[in-house]
Amino acid sequence: MADANGDLRARQRDLVRRGYDSISRAYRDDEGRSNPGKPDERTDHYAGWVDALAQLLTPRARVLDLGCGAGVPATKLLTERTFDVLGLDISAVQIERARELVPGATFDQADMVTWDHEPASFDAVVSFYALIHVPLQDQRNLLPKIRRWLRPGGYLARSLVRSAGRELRSTSGRRCSGTMPTARRISPGSPRLGSSLSGIASCLRATSVIRSS
Ligand SMILES: C[S@@+](CC[C@H](N)C(=O)[O-])C[C@H]1O[C@@H](n2cnc3c(N)ncnc32)[C@H](O)[C@@H]1O
Numbered sequence: 001m002a003d004a005n006g007d008l009r010a011r012q013r014d015l016v017r018r019g020y021d022s023i024s025r026a027y028r029d030d031e032g033r034s035n036p037g038k039p040d041e042r043t044d045h046y047a048g049w050v051d052a053l054a055q056l057l058t059p060r061a062r063v064l065d066l067g068c069g070a071g072v073p074a075t076k077l078l079t080e081r082t083f084d085v086l087g088l089d090i091s092a093v094q095i096e097r098a099r100e101l102v103p104g105a106t107f108d109q110a111d112m113v114t115w116d117h118e119p120a121s122f123d124a125v126v127s128f129y130a131l132i133h134v135p136l137q138d139q140r141n142l143l144p145k146i147r148r149w150l151r152p153g154g155y156l157a158r159s160l161v162r163s164a165g166r167e168l169r170s171t172s173g174r175r176c177s178g179t180m181p182t183a184r185r186i187s188p189g190s191p192r193l194g195s196s197l198s199g200i201a202s203c204l205r206a207t208s209v210i211r212s213s
Pocket of ligand 1: 008028088091094112127
């Protein structure tokens, strides 16, 4: 069946790309700190997430950072853990900064929805606060691809957000722990992308690790 909304979703993702091209430096400074106008949005918790993941992996493990942003703090922390990291981001500005700030990693500028990679080539995929920007239908198509990119027994670590009054159902219709990506909140032409992003950041709740079979 033809994908009737594919063009709309591509435009939504492109809006996100343009948004991050514009706000890259406001979102993260070169040290990986959040916008100074939002002192409550700290980034010191990333180290704990990377430490937790590191306990599951061996040194030199191959890690894909989906939606890596400017590479700080997450990609940098991962490379400091001696992992072999590929960072992927749709925003050219984010990737340009990431290449400068994290020379120990490799980066690609691409849309994670259309990007592909050889199967079973990563020990872990991390995606901190990035899947939340991907339209829900695209996430349904993306998750099986992530699973394919992972080696058997590999890990996916990703952040989701909690959204008041709504719940996420899996494709089989089962209820999934009350978390809901907020990509739908960003619509093409929205003049308020910056504030949408702030809204997402302030309602972040869960980061968890899933092991593939
Ligand atoms: C909230 S930022 C998080 C950046 C980084 N992971 C962090 O935690 O600091 C979300 C990032 O995801 C990227 N992104 C959003 N949609 C994407 C897509 N479809 N493909 C690749 N990257 C995407 C954005 O450009 C942005 O850099």
